[in-house]
Amino acid sequence: MSGRRIVVTSGKGGVGKTTTTANLGATLAKRGHRVILIDADIGLRNLDLVLGLEKRIVFDVVEVAEGRCQLRQALIKDKRFGDLLSILPAAQTRDKDAITEEQFANIVKQAAEIADYVFIDCPAGIEAGFRNAIAGADEAIVVTTPEVSAIRDADRVIGKVAEKNIPIRLIVNRLRPEMVRTGDMLSVEDVCEILSAELIGVVPDDEEVIDTTNRGEPIALDEANKLRVVYEKIARRLEGELVPFTNFDNQGFFGRLLGVLKAG
Amino acid sequence: MIEFFRKLFAPTNSSQTAKERLRLVLMTDHLSLAPDMIEQMKRDFIDVIAKYVEVDRDKIEINFEQQDKALAMLANVPILAVNRNGGGGDGGKKREEPATVEAAAATGSTGSTATPALPRRRRRKKSAPPAVAPSNASPAPAG
Numbered sequence: 001m002s003g004r005r006i007v008v009t010s011g012k013g014g015v016g017k018t019t020t021t022a023n024l025g026a027t028l029a030k031r032g033h034r035v036i037l038i039d040a041d042i043g044l045r046n047l048d049l050v051l052g053l054e055k056r057i058v059f060d061v062v063e064v065a066e067g068r069c070q071l072r073q074a075l076i077k078d079k080r081f082g083d084l085l086s087i088l089p090a091a092q093t094r095d096k097d098a099i100t101e102e103q104f105a106n107i108v109k110q111a112a113e114i115a116d117y118v119f120i121d122c123p124a125g126i127e128a129g130f131r132n133a134i135a136g137a138d139e140a141i142v143v144t145t146p147e148v149s150a151i152r153d154a155d156r157v158i159g160k161v162a163e164k165n166i167p168i169r170l171i172v173n174r175l176r177p178e179m180v181r182t183g184d185m186l187s188v189e190d191v192c193e194i195l196s197a198e199l200i201g202v203v204p205d206d207e208e209v210i211d212t213t214n215r216g217e218p219i220a221l222d223e224a225n226k227l228r229v230v231y232e233k234i235a236r237r238l239e240g241e242l243v244p245f246t247n248f249d250n251q252g253f254f255g256r257l258l259g260v261l262k263a264g
Numbered sequence: 265m266i267e268f269f270r271k272l273f274a275p276t277n278s279s280q281t282a283k284e285r286l287r288l289v290l291m292t293d294h295l296s297l298a299p300d301m302i303e304q305m306k307r308d309f310i311d312v313i314a315k316y317v318e319v320d321r322d323k324i325e326i327n328f329e330q331q332d333k334a335l336a337m338l339a340n341v342p343i344l345a346v347n348r349n350g351g352g353g354d355g356g357k358k359r360e361e362p363a364t365v366e367a368a369a370a371t372g373s374t375g376s377t378a379t380p381a382l383p384r385r386r387r388r389k390k391s392a393p394p395a396v397a398p399s400n401a402s403p404a405p406a407g
Binding site for chain 1: 286
């Protein structure tokens with residue numbers, strides 16, 4: 001049976017696509033699934049770095065597309081996950097047009113034959129790189145932050161992906177609950193209403209993410225990390241389990257009172 | 265202290281502003297129409313309704329809303345009076361209870377179950393004449 005092919009996209013850059021792909025993939029691998037992460041950001045390779053696998057790269061996705069190596073040869077297996085997690089790195093010195101949509105879709109299909117989950121880390125923008133990244137996907141996760149520019153871009157991307165008639169789920173990243181409480185940040189509810197997409201996860205803003213990416217260590221392996229549970233919840237929802245959402249939107253009278261008191 | 269109470273009781277926070285600005289900009293994006301064209305469309309729409317009934321132009325609300333995969337135009341048009349001199353028989357203008365036309369046009373099948381963007385303060389009066397519900401008010405594909 002072929003695995004699920006999920007593209008992680010956002011439109012806007014810097015909202016946390018790569019971090020989300022890496023950590024969600026790692027969490028699913030920790031939960032016993034075979035996971036392949038494909039970096040579709042050709043020319044701006046980063047997934048390997050976030051996962052601490054940058055020193056082990058031999059081949060890349062373009063070389064697989066050109067038939068210069070087999071997919072299995074290019075995959076970098078992550079020993080920390082008993083080889084359940086592997087990544088297919090992007091080419092760093094090539095252009096986005098070094099690969100076609102058909103070639104990309106074909107690689108994703110091949111990967112899905114040997115994995116339960118294939119995640120495609122989409123580049124920012126809605127040009128060739130984006131079209132490549134969504135070409136082989138049969139599901140999409142749109143990552144956004146509660147900011148106007150990220151939401152507008154997410155809306156654009158949702159419109160583009162919707163043309164493919166595949167399920168689209170939303171992750172609201174870098175939420176700051178205390179700002180939502182005081183009314184200084186859009187709430188998860190607001191974001192979902194504006195984008196009218198199915199929510200699959202809310203990731204609070206946390207400094208520890210920077211620390212884990214500095215070290216190249218996935219959050220799934222860091223038992224003490226507060227966000228580990230957050231990614232586990234998203235993973236379980238992807239598996240099909242109904243996991244209740246933590247309520248971060250608490251902008252009642254007392255929430256405001258608290259906010260005003262805090263702000264002085 | 266005054267500032268304290270102002271913040272507490274009138275929370276005009278930036279998140280609300282963000283939400284309203286996003287609504288407007290996404291409407292423009294989805295319709296692929298410039299904001300002034302959308303305003304022109306709204307005026308034309310109101311003019312068409314006003315040809316048949318007397319409407320309260322100041323209280324008309326027209327919004328666009330994403331409903332699942334379709335974009336919907338939702339109009340709330342308070343009617344002040346009904347023109348009965350067209351061919352109604354009894355001649356002359358007859359003042360009626362203010363009524364409201366609530367029109368919802370959607371590209372999907374969700375039009376009838378649409379939740380309006382704004383709370384409905386004016387409800388259709390039972391004694392009011394049948395409301396005119398334009399059902400083909402320029403829907404646009406969800407962009």
